[in-house]
Amino acid sequence: MSTVTRVDPAGPAGSTRPLQHRRPLGDRTFAIIALASGLLVLVILVLIAVTTTQQSASWFSAEGLKVFTNNWNPAANQFGALAFIYGTAITAVIALILAVPVSIGIALLLTEVVPPRWARPIVYVVDLLAVVPSVVWGLWGILVFAPWLQHIYTDIASGVKGVPVLDSLFGQPVSGASFFTAGIILAFMITPIVTSLSREVIATVPAIDREGAYALGATRWEMIRGAVLPHSQGGIVGAVLLGLGRAMGETIAVALVIGSSPTITSHLFAPGYNMPAVIANQFGEASGVFRAALMGIGVLLFAFTIIINVIARGIVERNARRKRGA
Amino acid sequence: MENSDQNTVPGLEAVPESATRPAQVQLPQPAALREPAQAGVATGAPIFEVKNVSIYYGSFRAVTNVSLTIYENQITAFIGPSGCGKTTVLRTLNRMNDLIPGARVEGEVFYRGERLYGKDVSPIAVRRRIGMVFQKPNPFPKSIYDNVAYGPRINGIHSKPRLNEIVERSLRQAALWDEVKNRLGHSGLGLSGGQAQRLCIARTLAVEPDVVLMDEPASALDPIATGAIEDLMKEIKDRYTIVIVTHNMQQATRVSDRTAFFSVLVNPESDTRTGTLVEYAPTDRLFGDPHDDRTKAYVTGRMG
Amino acid sequence: MTAVTAEPPKVDLREPAGWRRTKNRLMTWLMVISFVVVLVPLGFVLVSVVAKGASIISWSFLTSGPIPSIVAPAGVGGMGPAVLGTIEITALATVIAVPLGILGAVYLNEYGGKNWLAGLIGFMSDVMTGVPSIIMGLFIFSIWVVRLGTNGLSGLAGALALACLMLPIVIRSSYEMLRLVPNSLREGSYALGATKARVTVTVVLPAAIGGIVSGSLLAVARAAGETAPLLFCIGAATAANPNVFRGANTALPSQIFANAYQPYPGAQARGWGAALTLIVICFVLMIAARLVTARFARYSR
Numbered sequence: 001m002s003t004v005t006r007v008d009p010a011g012p013a014g015s016t017r018p019l020q021h022r023r024p025l026g027d028r029t030f031a032i033i034a035l036a037s038g039l040l041v042l043v044i045l046v047l048i049a050v051t052t053t054q055q056s057a058s059w060f061s062a063e064g065l066k067v068f069t070n071n072w073n074p075a076a077n078q079f080g081a082l083a084f085i086y087g088t089a090i091t092a093v094i095a096l097i098l099a100v101p102v103s104i105g106i107a108l109l110l111t112e113v114v115p116p117r118w119a120r121p122i123v124y125v126v127d128l129l130a131v132v133p134s135v136v137w138g139l140w141g142i143l144v145f146a147p148w149l150q151h152i153y154t155d156i157a158s159g160v161k162g163v164p165v166l167d168s169l170f171g172q173p174v175s176g177a178s179f180f181t182a183g184i185i186l187a188f189m190i191t192p193i194v195t196s197l198s199r200e201v202i203a204t205v206p207a208i209d210r211e212g213a214y215a216l217g218a219t220r221w222e223m224i225r226g227a228v229l230p231h232s233q234g235g236i237v238g239a240v241l242l243g244l245g246r247a248m249g250e251t252i253a254v255a256l257v258i259g260s261s262p263t264i265t266s267h268l269f270a271p272g273y274n275m276p277a278v279i280a281n282q283f284g285e286a287s288g289v290f291r292a293a294l295m296g297i298g299v300l301l302f303a304f305t306i307i308i309n310v311i312a313r314g315i316v317e318r319n320a321r322r323k324r325g326a
Numbered sequence: 327m328e329n330s331d332q333n334t335v336p337g338l339e340a341v342p343e344s345a346t347r348p349a350q351v352q353l354p355q356p357a358a359l360r361e362p363a364q365a366g367v368a369t370g371a372p373i374f375e376v377k378n379v380s381i382y383y384g385s386f387r388a389v390t391n392v393s394l395t396i397y398e399n400q401i402t403a404f405i406g407p408s409g410c411g412k413t414t415v416l417r418t419l420n421r422m423n424d425l426i427p428g429a430r431v432e433g434e435v436f437y438r439g440e441r442l443y444g445k446d447v448s449p450i451a452v453r454r455r456i457g458m459v460f461q462k463p464n465p466f467p468k469s470i471y472d473n474v475a476y477g478p479r480i481n482g483i484h485s486k487p488r489l490n491e492i493v494e495r496s497l498r499q500a501a502l503w504d505e506v507k508n509r510l511g512h513s514g515l516g517l518s519g520g521q522a523q524r525l526c527i528a529r530t531l532a533v534e535p536d537v538v539l540m541d542e543p544a545s546a547l548d549p550i551a552t553g554a555i556e557d558l559m560k561e562i563k564d565r566y567t568i569v570i571v572t573h574n575m576q577q578a579t580r581v582s583d584r585t586a587f588f589s590v591l592v593n594p595e596s597d598t599r600t601g602t603l604v605e606y607a608p609t610d611r612l613f614g615d616p617h618d619d620r621t622k623a624y625v626t627g628r629m630g
Numbered sequence: 631m632t633a634v635t636a637e638p639p640k641v642d643l644r645e646p647a648g649w650r651r652t653k654n655r656l657m658t659w660l661m662v663i664s665f666v667v668v669l670v671p672l673g674f675v676l677v678s679v680v681a682k683g684a685s686i687i688s689w690s691f692l693t694s695g696p697i698p699s700i701v702a703p704a705g706v707g708g709m710g711p712a713v714l715g716t717i718e719i720t721a722l723a724t725v726i727a728v729p730l731g732i733l734g735a736v737y738l739n740e741y742g743g744k745n746w747l748a749g750l751i752g753f754m755s756d757v758m759t760g761v762p763s764i765i766m767g768l769f770i771f772s773i774w775v776v777r778l779g780t781n782g783l784s785g786l787a788g789a790l791a792l793a794c795l796m797l798p799i800v801i802r803s804s805y806e807m808l809r810l811v812p813n814s815l816r817e818g819s820y821a822l823g824a825t826k827a828r829v830t831v832t833v834v835l836p837a838a839i840g841g842i843v844s845g846s847l848l849a850v851a852r853a854a855g856e857t858a859p860l861l862f863c864i865g866a867a868t869a870a871n872p873n874v875f876r877g878a879n880t881a882l883p884s885q886i887f888a889n890a891y892q893p894y895p896g897a898q899a900r901g902w903g904a905a906l907t908l909i910v911i912c913f914v915l916m917i918a919a920r921l922v923t924a925r926f927a928r929y930s931r
Contacts, residue, residue: 030827034741037733038751041758041801044794048765051772105664113661115427122665129672131916133855135883136905139890140675143898188671212464212526214425216477216533217454217646219654226476230467242760249762251858252883256890276764276858283768283862298768302761309760313753440643447643454646482647 048302056296058289067296072262074286079293083262085300087179087274091254092247094183094268095190099247100240102187103194111202112224123196130192138256141185146176146257153178153269173269177259180268182277185257186247194243201235201319202228235319241312245305251276275301370398371438373537373567374419379433381414383426389414389601392433394586401559401568403578403609406588407624411601412571415588416539419569420456421449438536454481457530461542463522465514465529470497470506473514473525477533492532500528501558520551527558531566538562540570544577556581575625578609585609587621676909683906686899692907697868697885697900700892704899711870712904715881716911718874719785719864720854723792727853728846730793731800732835738801739808740830752805758798764858766794771862783865785874788881791859796849803845807838840926844919851915855908857883882908 060067063079071080106126110119153173160166205228213223259271260281279294279301286294374396381389389411396402404412414423421442423429435442442452454477466473474493483489493510497503502524506512514525523543530538540559544552559568559581572578578585586606590599605612605621616622645651691708698707734755742748770791775782811834819829835842865878866888882904889901 024825027825027827030830031741034733034737037730038737038742038748038801040730040734041751041755041798044769044797045754045758045761047773048761048769052765052768055772055776102664102667105661106668109661109665113658125665125672126668127916129668131851131855131909131912132672132675133857133883133908133912135855135857135886135890136675136679136909139886139901139905140678142890143901144678145674188668191668206464208460208462208464209466211422211425211458212460212466212529213476215420215422215453215458215460216480216529217450217452218476218480219450219646219650221654221657222480222650224657226466226468226480245760249760249764251762251764252887256887276762279764279768280858280861295768295772298765302765305760305762305765306757309757312760313756317753437643442643444643448645450646450650451643455643480650482650 045306049299052295052299052302056292056299059292059296062289063293067293070264074282074290074293077289079289081275081293081297081300083264084273084275084278084297086264087258087262087272087277088248088301088304090179090268090272091182091186091258091274092244094180095186095247096240096244098184098187099191099194099243103191103239103243104198104236106191106195107198107202108224108228110199112220112228126192126195129188134189134250134252135256137185137189138253141181141253141257142177145185146181148176149181149184150176153180157269168266169268171269172265172267174271175259177257177271178269179258179272182254182258182272182274183268185253186250189250189253190243190246193246194239197239197242197316198232198236201232201239201316204235204320205231235316238312238315238319241308241315245308245312248308249276249301249305251280255280370400372396373398373438374569375434375436376415376418377434377436379415379418379431379435381411381418381423382428382430382432384428386598387600390591392588392603394603394606396567396569397584398567399564400583401563401570401581403582403585404569404571404588405573405575405578405585405624406601406604407590408573409599409601410588410590412586412588413541414601415603416541416569416571417458419537420458420539421452422458424449454533455535456537456539457533457535458539458541459523459526459530459543462546463519463526465517465522465525467513467515469511470514470517470525471510474528474532477529481533496528496532497525499531499558499562500524501554501561502528518551519547520554523547523551523555524558527555531562535566537567537569540568542571542573545573552577575613579613582609585612587612587616587618587624589620589624679902679906679909682899683902683904686903687906691903695868695870697880698896700889700897701894703896704903706896709882709885709900709904709907711867712880712882712885713907714870714872715785715864715867715879716854716883716908718872719788719860719879719881720792720850722785722789722874723796723853724846724850726789727793727796727849728800731797731846731849732804732842734797734801735804735808736830736835738805740826740834755798755801759802762858763791763795763856764861766791767859767862769794770859775863781876783863783878784876785864785871785879786876787863788860788879789874791863792853792856795856795859796853799849799852800846803848804838804842807841807845808834810841811837840922844922844926847915847919847922851912851919854915855883855912857887860884861887882911 059079067079067081068085069080070082070086071078072083106122110122114122150173153170153176157171157173160170209227209231210223213227218226254274255277258273258277260273260277261271262273262278263270265272275297279298283291283294372395374394376392376394376396379389379392380387392411392415404416406412417423418431418435419437419442423431431443437452437456441447466476468476471493474496475489478489478492483492494503494507497506502521505521506517506525514522517525523546527538527543544555547555556577559570562568570578570582584607587604588601589604591602592599605616605618607617612621613625616625686704691710692713693710694708695710696707697709697711734751738748738752742751770787774790775787815833815837816829819833824832860881860883864880864884866884867878867880871877871879886901886904886908889897889904892898892901
């Protein structure tokens with residue numbers, strides 16, 4: 001904080017009041033309030049970690065390392081949470097596989113292909129995806145999308161019957177609610193953020209690098225491969241990680257369409273569960289160790305997303321700093 | 327060939343016909359060409375014929391009424407004060423102005439007898455034949471090897487032995503081979519300014535162009551690196567045709583065979599500046615005995 | 631590759647080899663397709679919501695209560711309590727989060743400068759935008775609701791959770807706006823003898839106000855649509871509760887969530903109606919944000 005001495009503005013012109021060397025009370029109070037508001041961020045993060053861990057203590061002590069086993073049976077007081085960790089990972093991976101190529105494609109479309117006049121409407125439309133609330137995605141997902149997907153799943157499943165790897169991935173559809181459906185809806189939801197960040201990264205590639213490639217007689221795609229993508233790789237990785245963090249934490253839409261079945265299976269079309277979804281669905285009626293277990297799953301989720309976001313923001317920051325300095 | 331605009335501009339006289347006639351005398355015939363041999367400057371085939379070219383950005387006329395001929399295996403320099411359009415004209419020769427929205431060329435540009443801005447002409451094919459080196463070195467964020475191999479690769483050459491051969495040959499031509507031959511895998515971004523520029527030259531030479539355009543290639547470099555680039559130009563000129571834009575008159579006298587002097591026409595009513603070609607002649611003649619007053623003023627240092 | 635010979639060859643300046651042109655076109659089409667791929671689900675969702683929700687929307691649906699039981703057919707009762715709940719809880723969250731967020735941004739830009747604390751706060755604030763919203767709900771539940779027993783369930787608890795969600799968003803967008811205010815404005819004010827607080831409040835904030843308002847509107851739109859933070863904090867009232875500080879409450883997202891699970895057509899219809907209402911609210915807020923940005927950009931020219 002600055003400690004520059006200031007002229008006392010309160011004294012009238014010509015007054016003989018001595019110049020004060022301490023800042024007026026109002027000024028200092030304001031500075032303190034501003035600092036406190038800023039610190040609030042750190043305080044909240046620390047409090048989240050502390051209180052949720054406290055509330056879940058009974059789970060950790062009851063299960064110890066068994067929290068990482070696939071043994072979830074609340075009725076029998078067993079709370080191994082591996083199935084949810086697995087579900088979170090699988091749905092996030094599906095979402096990334098689907099969303100990243102599309103997002104990068106749109107980002108390239110905006111920076112390299114369309115004339116500037118068309119860029120704004122396209123960005124608006126992509127942002128609309130982000131405005132649709134998670135619960136509305138979920139409602140539509142379970143009542144409209146999942147039943148429609150179910151037919152497609154059964155068709156694919158019968159198509160790949162007997163084929164070695166594909167069969168274990170795409171066999172056994174039950175209803176439309178499944179890992180894969182959750183993954184698709186997550187992909188819709190993370191596309192806006194991955195697109196917008198990738199676009200920012202790609203836009204920092206200097207024009208002279210693009211011209212260098214064109215001057216060698218490159219087509220537009222060759223120019224992108226040669227000059228744009230190598231420059232943007234790092235930043236795009238950051239954008240992808242941020243998308244991963246979002247995909248892991250999205251709760252309500254996933255809770256509605258994932259099928260609510262804590263199982264670990266390779267069948268993507270089968271129902272499953274993930275960390276935020278089980279908390280959302282079961283917390284209301286849980287008590288005692290059950291509740292502590294759900295709280296504990298929340299702690300794990302918090303830890304994972306904080307770590308991923310720190311890494312992602314670090315990459316994006318470093319990329320931005322390098323471009324500014326370059 | 328007086329432009330009506332010029333008549334209304336106070337302080338700047340119209341270009342006297344005599345000064346530009348030598349450039350005009352040339353031919354519409356691609357295969358023809360010998361200009362009466364002037365002292366010390368034998369000319370080869372004309373590579374470019376620029377006829378009454380004006381360049382517009384939208385409705386703004388950036389360059390007006392340029393006509394000149396560029397000859398094979400010579401180094402031609404474009405000089406002039408800033409804003410006179412010399413870079414704009416240079417970029418017209420390999421259709422780089424196409425990348426600027428709203429840019430438009432009026433008049434004709436012939437490359438080896440073909441209309442450069444003809445309907446069926448592909449800018450990609452043009453740029454493969456007419457390469458460009460930029461003011462600020464712009465190596466790709468790849469290895470030195472991949473930088474040079476980029477051009478051949480996009481043209482379909484993927485066999486390792488051929489690529490190796492091309493990379494070595496191009497780096498040798500650019501006088502960079504000895505310095506980097508043991509670190510071809512290192513990033514092109516790690517080179518010094520002079521080395522990076524030679525890398526960009528090697529990259530351009532790797533596609534075996536016909537013409538190499540250079541936009542102030544040494545202006546971002548120190549004097550020693552500049553000297554290296556100038557030596558390089560003189561060495562490769564028997565295999566390529568070079569057109570260089572430079573704001574350094576001494577450089578023009580050191581390396582070029584012919585020089586074109588551009589200047590600015592100021593239109594006081596619309597407060598716009600339009601570039602135009604003032605005089606074009608063999609270098610020794612232009613600097614030793616400039617015919618136009620504006621040229622005289624520039625080369626003796628009174629303006630620009 | 632053609633070598634340059636002494637005799638000018640007939641140059642061929644047409645398109646390069648077919649496969650290059652094809653690959654270029656193909657990739658361009660793929661980029662266009664990625665955009666279309668995004669249009670499809672967006673259109674699908676919007677059309678479904680409008681088609682299925684429009685029929686139940688009526689003034690009485692939006693304003694009257696109580697919220698009927700799940701088996702009740704459409705037309706009985708209404709979502710009034712949820713609409714009221716969304717409005718009052720989101721408004722309370724906004725009142726808490728926006729001033730704090732703006733002050734936090736003021737600290738970062740005006741006071742913090744390059745010191746390590748400001749850097750840390752800015753960084754962690756960005757990280758915090760990535761924390762799942764359900765964690766905010768769990769947090770407020772453990773620190774507030776639990777301590778007050780069943781009395782803890784209230785609109786206020788929900789508003790606190792939403793405020794935690796909104797805070798880093800408001801900080802980041804306000805910070806970006808404050809950064810854009812040119813230093814010359816500040817210096818002019820200092821030169822007249824103003825204190826830093828006065829400069830900030832009377833010159834800097836007004837200069838950035840358009841962008842700050844717009845960013846805050848987007849944060850409000852985000853908060854209005856959130857369900858997870860409210861799940862454990864507001865309870866599940868069926869009657870309208872105008873007292874946001876006490877007593878269980880409900881909100882549109884919570885109702886949508888509750889109804890989505892139900893097989894009964896009445897419940898589903900109410901869910902769609904609530905979804906349509908919620909989407910309209912979020913869109914209106916987003917459009918308002920863009921209008922403010924556009925209008926403000928014209929001012930600051």
